[in-house]
Amino acid sequence: MSNVEATWAWLTTAAHYRGSGGVPHRFVQHLGIMGETVLVAALIALPLGIALGHFHRGSSIAIGTSIVGRALPSLVLIAAFLTILGIGFVNNMVALAVLATGPILTNSFDGVDGVDRDAVEAARGMGMTRLQILRQVELPLSTPLLFTGLRVAAVTVVATAPIAAIAGGGGLGDVIVNQASYRLSGVLAASICVMALSALVFLALLGLQIVVTPRGLRRTSVQEPPRKESL
Numbered sequence: 699m700s701n702v703e704a705t706w707a708w709l710t711t712a713a714h715y716r717g718s719g720g721v722p723h724r725f726v727q728h729l730g731i732m733g734e735t736v737l738v739a740a741l742i743a744l745p746l747g748i749a750l751g752h753f754h755r756g757s758s759i760a761i762g763t764s765i766v767g768r769a770l771p772s773l774v775l776i777a778a779f780l781t782i783l784g785i786g787f788v789n790n791m792v793a794l795a796v797l798a799t800g801p802i803l804t805n806s807f808d809g810v811d812g813v814d815r816d817a818v819e820a821a822r823g824m825g826m827t828r829l830q831i832l833r834q835v836e837l838p839l840s841t842p843l844l845f846t847g848l849r850v851a852a853v854t855v856v857a858t859a860p861i862a863a864i865a866g867g868g869g870l871g872d873v874i875v876n877q878a879s880y881r882l883s884g885v886l887a888a889s890i891c892v893m894a895l896s897a898l899v900f901l902a903l904l905g906l907q908i909v910v911t912p913r914g915l916r917r918t919s920v921q922e923p924p925r926k927e928s929l
Contacts, residue, residue: 747803750811813840
């Protein structure tokens with residue numbers, strides 16, 4: 699039996715979809731890891747990136763954070779936090795949040811900082827305060843890049859989370875890192891599930907972006923120009 703046939707057989711075996719060790723449970727667990735990780739990263743990076751972009755300061759901070767996040771190997775981060783946080787979800791969530799912070803911070807900064815200065819000056823000329831300009835002009839116009847950062851972070855975490863299984867992270871990574879128990883067919887099947895989850899997360903966030911983007915900007919938000927952290 700070829701690897702393709704063995705993988706298909708694994709995916710179509712009903713026993714692999716039952717109980718706490720089944721694909722649906724691990725799929726949801728993997729999604730939960732991604733959701734909480736991106737939420738933590740967004741709570742830190744979005745306000746900072748938006749503030750820096752609004753005041754047009756700190757581009758080196760945004761770019762440097764992204765570079766550091768990309769340069770640090772996930773496995774090293776997980777190992778480093780083991781001594782502080784131990785084995786389990788919190789350790790892996792913090793390590794993955796470090797990776798997710800970079801693209802969110804960089805794109806939120808670029809989005810707000812890159813808003814057309816003429817639009818900002820026009821709003822200021824109408825008597826808007828700084829907060830009103832941020833809420834009514836800069837944030838709506840920067841929505842495409844804000845969501846680009848979130849999509850990059852989310853897909854990165856989904857694809858990287860399997861490594862966290864070596865430190866008790868759970869999810870589909872438990873199958874991928876345990877070839878002795880699940881054999882190559884199980885590892886390949888779980889990898890396909892991770893790819894499918896990445897695609898679903900990407901499309902879900904793209905759909906949410908279209909919904910929250912002002913109608914006049916929707917066409918350009920979908921056909922956004924490539925950026926350093928684009929996906």
